[in-house]
Amino acid sequence: MHVTRDFSHYVRAAGEGVQHIDLAVEGVHCAGCMAKIERGLSAIPDVTLARVNLTDRRVALEWKAGTLDPGRFIDRLEELGYKAYPFETESAEAAEVAESRLLLRCLGVAAFATMNVMMLSIPVWSGNVSDMLPEQRDFFHWLSALIALPAAAYAGQPFFRSAWRALSAKTTNMDVPISIGVILALGMSVVETIHHAEHAYFDAAIMLLTFLLVGRFLDQNMRRRTRAVAGNLAALKAETAAKFVGPDEISQVPVAAINPGDIVLLRPGERCAVDGTVIEGRSEIDQSLITGETLYVTADQGTPVYAGSMNISGTLRVRVSAASEATLLAEISRLLDNALQARSRYMRLADRASRLYAPVVHATALLTILGWVMAGASWHDAIVTGVAVLIITCPCALGLAIPTVQTIASGAMFKSGVLLNSGDSIERLAEADHVIFDKTGTLTLPDLEVMNAADIPADIFELAGRLALSSHHPVAAAVAQAAGAKSPVVGAVEEAGQGVRATVDGVQLRLGRPSFCGAEALVGSVDPEASIVAFSKGSEKFVLSVRQGLRPDAKAVIAALKARNIGIEILSGDREAAVKAAANALDIPEWRAGVTPADKIARIEELKQRGAKVLMVGDGMNDAPSLAAAHVSMSPISAAHLSQATADLVFLGRPLAPVVAAIDASRKALHLMRQNLWLAIGYNVLAVPVAISGVVTPLIAAAAMSGSSILVMLNSLRARSASREIV
Amino acid sequence: MEILVILVPLALMLGGAGLVAFLWSLKSGQYDDLDGAAWRAIADEEPAPEAPPKR
Numbered sequence: 001m002h003v004t005r006d007f008s009h010y011v012r013a014a015g016e017g018v019q020h021i022d023l024a025v026e027g028v029h030c031a032g033c034m035a036k037i038e039r040g041l042s043a044i045p046d047v048t049l050a051r052v053n054l055t056d057r058r059v060a061l062e063w064k065a066g067t068l069d070p071g072r073f074i075d076r077l078e079e080l081g082y083k084a085y086p087f088e089t090e091s092a093e094a095a096e097v098a099e100s101r102l103l104l105r106c107l108g109v110a111a112f113a114t115m116n117v118m119m120l121s122i123p124v125w126s127g128n129v130s131d132m133l134p135e136q137r138d139f140f141h142w143l144s145a146l147i148a149l150p151a152a153a154y155a156g157q158p159f160f161r162s163a164w165r166a167l168s169a170k171t172t173n174m175d176v177p178i179s180i181g182v183i184l185a186l187g188m189s190v191v192e193t194i195h196h197a198e199h200a201y202f203d204a205a206i207m208l209l210t211f212l213l214v215g216r217f218l219d220q221n222m223r224r225r226t227r228a229v230a231g232n233l234a235a236l237k238a239e240t241a242a243k244f245v246g247p248d249e250i251s252q253v254p255v256a257a258i259n260p261g262d263i264v265l266l267r268p269g270e271r272c273a274v275d276g277t278v279i280e281g282r283s284e285i286d287q288s289l290i291t292g293e294t295l296y297v298t299a300d301q302g303t304p305v306y307a308g309s310m311n312i313s314g315t316l317r318v319r320v321s322a323a324s325e326a327t328l329l330a331e332i333s334r335l336l337d338n339a340l341q342a343r344s345r346y347m348r349l350a351d352r353a354s355r356l357y358a359p360v361v362h363a364t365a366l367l368t369i370l371g372w373v374m375a376g377a378s379w380h381d382a383i384v385t386g387v388a389v390l391i392i393t394c395p396c397a398l399g400l401a402i403p404t405v406q407t408i409a410s411g412a413m414f415k416s417g418v419l420l421n422s423g424d425s426i427e428r429l430a431e432a433d434h435v436i437f438d439k440t441g442t443l444t445l446p447d448l449e450v451m452n453a454a455d456i457p458a459d460i461f462e463l464a465g466r467l468a469l470s471s472h473h474p475v476a477a478a479v480a481q482a483a484g485a486k487s488p489v490v491g492a493v494e495e496a497g498q499g500v501r502a503t504v505d506g507v508q509l510r511l512g513r514p515s516f517c518g519a520e521a522l523v524g525s526v527d528p529e530a531s532i533v534a535f536s537k538g539s540e541k542f543v544l545s546v547r548q549g550l551r552p553d554a555k556a557v558i559a560a561l562k563a564r565n566i567g568i569e570i571l572s573g574d575r576e577a578a579v580k581a582a583a584n585a586l587d588i589p590e591w592r593a594g595v596t597p598a599d600k601i602a603r604i605e606e607l608k609q610r611g612a613k614v615l616m617v618g619d620g621m622n623d624a625p626s627l628a629a630a631h632v633s634m635s636p637i638s639a640a641h642l643s644q645a646t647a648d649l650v651f652l653g654r655p656l657a658p659v660v661a662a663i664d665a666s667r668k669a670l671h672l673m674r675q676n677l678w679l680a681i682g683y684n685v686l687a688v689p690v691a692i693s694g695v696v697t698p699l700i701a702a703a704a705m706s707g708s709s710i711l712v713m714l715n716s717l718r719a720r721s722a723s724r725e726i727v
Numbered sequence: 728m729e730i731l732v733i734l735v736p737l738a739l740m741l742g743g744a745g746l747v748a749f750l751w752s753l754k755s756g757q758y759d760d761l762d763g764a765a766w767r768a769i770a771d772e773e774p775a776p777e778a779p780p781k782r
Contacts, residue, residue, distance in 0.1 A: 031766035054763030
């Protein structure tokens with residue numbers, strides 16, 4: 001059979017006779033890597049551009065159309081020691097990038113205008129206490145207006161749009177008071193300038209926009225970075241399938257280019273990337289990622305297979321069906337839809353603050369106006385004072401309080417191997433007081449380990465590993481890896497469904513089922529989760545027990561969670577004996593086995609009734625509904641796609657430690673957010689009486705505003721130390 | 728005070744030039760890879776290839 005790699009799905013034209021491809025590259029982290037990759041790829045003839053993006057860990061390549069197969073780049077990077085995968089920008093990420101560029105442009109315009117208006121305001125402030133002529137002051141005010149009005153009209157777009165959307169939907173958000181404040185301040189300043197007044201607030205209005213845009217940009221940048229990493233991870237998970245493009249011609253194509261009705265080949269040891277039905281072949285499949293069940297299921301003609309299943313022993317031909325036609329998935333997706341609908345819209349801290357903020361501030365301004373009128377002031381003076389109240393209570397510190405902490409905390413989490421899917425997950429994670437773990441693939445590692453390697457003589461074990469290299473069976477692969485075998489045994493023959501045999505120096509070697517090696521007598525008390533593999537060298541016989549091991553630091557993490565007074569339990573779809581063993585090993589008294597997705601949700605609801613805030617940690621397709629139903633959820637990077645998309649946080653690597661690190665970081669971040677809000681409110685409590693009494697000048701407003709914003713930003717920097725080692 | 732008629736527009740033009748320069752640098756993709764740019768500055772080889780223009 002002939003196999004080709006097809007990258008046409010990822011290649012796009014980049015102008016006249018030039019083609020472009022983006023690759024996500026693993027393991028690029030310094031200038032050395034960057035130079036090495038760029039030089040190595042530029043050396044290929046006809047390559048017109050090779051540029052590494054170190055922030056996003058990607059490389060952009062362009063070459064003269066039709067001269068090269070993109071596969072060469074991947075092979076070249078392989079030679080240089082980097083794994084690379086073709087990469088497709090998702091629309092979500094493209095939108096985030098466009099949004100953050102718009103914010104940066106607005107920020108540039110606002111900052112430019114702020115500086116120049118300030119340059120004109122300072123002469124006015126100092127002139128007001130010395131010998132400035134009214135004509136000169138008016139001239140400066142008109143100049144300020146000339147700069148501030150167009151700049152605010154441009155840079156205020158993000159706020160005006162979002163405020164308009166909120167008002168059209170008859171709700172309110174933080175942007176409504178911001179827009180009202182800015183527009184009123186500018187309008188009043190123009191009117192005052194026409195009347196040759198002493199004070200105008202052009203500088204305050206545009207400075208307010210600048211500070212708010214900084215907060216907005218930080219917020220957006222955090223989301224963009226997360227999206228970029230998530231996009232890379234999607235590419236690194238190498239979603240390709242072997243599709244039949246002819247009777248016996250196969251092409252390795254990206255899943256995105258596969259349609260229902262196509263036939264794909266599933267070889268032993270491969271993970272299935274599509275949903276479909278087996279049309280030919282017999283094999284066992286491991287569905288632990290779908291159901292949490294660690295025992296293998298037999299698959300032959302007519303058996304449905306799901307994306308994420310691992311093919312174990314035989315070769316299968318699978319006809320691709322449209323996603324989730326299958327009954328099991330239909331049940332899961334129905335539960336998931338229900339859970340997503342029931343997901344009570346969590347009121348974010350920022351929204352809760354703004355919900356209180358807007359009415360209070362507007363009422364205060366209105367009462368100020370009325371109060372002054374009753375006290376005998378003119379309407380004009382009363383309104384000027386009222387607008388001064390709106391300006392001085394500017395929400396800039398409030399608008400910075402949360403995004404700055406989120407940005408810095410997410411950066412700290414990033415370093416400890418945790419990615420955020422949504423900004424408010426930090427707040428929800430900080431509230432979690434009860435953790436539910438799935439077992440398979442969450443507490444345990446998804447790959448297999450040889451449990452009794454220490455009991456087998458080293459030379460025998462190494463020989464078994466070398467023999468195992470000749471089989472595609474995942475259990476054999478685990479033996480080969482554990483033994484560190486490099487060179488396969490010459491002349492090894494695989495007997496499908498039985499094992500591998502070879503003859504070395506006249507001695508027969510066999511590795512496979514106990515019956516295949518005549519070692520049934522040795523199989524004693526069977527570990528419920530283990531696959532037993534036998535190895536015979538002539539008449540010497542050994543059995544190896546292969547199973548998923550617990551994550552290396554699982555026990556320490558559970559202890560750390562207990563120390564933080566967090567309740568822990570296991571809910572697993574696996575069989576009782578298997579779950580019990582893990583629960584005992586980790587010292588978790590609360591566990592349930594054989595749990596269906598619906599049962600998991602029921603248990604979460606039960607805990608919710610009791611007032612617990614549940615963190616669900618799971619990886620299987622069967623966990624997706626409960627990940628959505630829980631207060632906050634995490635999944636490992638090895639999780640099924642559906643689960644990863646549903647979870648609020650995704651953690652990387654083999655250890656479980658990121659779970660605790662994320663809880664700690666989020667608790668610290670929430671504490672800082674609250675502190676920031678109190679700082680902002682405290683500033684307002686001090687500033688408002690001054691504004692109501694009518695003695696606020698533009699100078700005082702500017703000083704107080706920037707002072708409070710800078711204080712809040714400095715306080716947020718304390719979130720940097722959030723990532724500590726826990727174990 | 729007549730000097731203001733020259734100085735104020737001059738100041739605004741300088742500021743405007745700065746703004747235009749910033750917008751251009753943003754458009755030409757100079758903010759797309761801040762980590763990489765930091766390293767490129769101290770790399771002691773021939774200059775790196777041009778950033779791909781943003782489409």
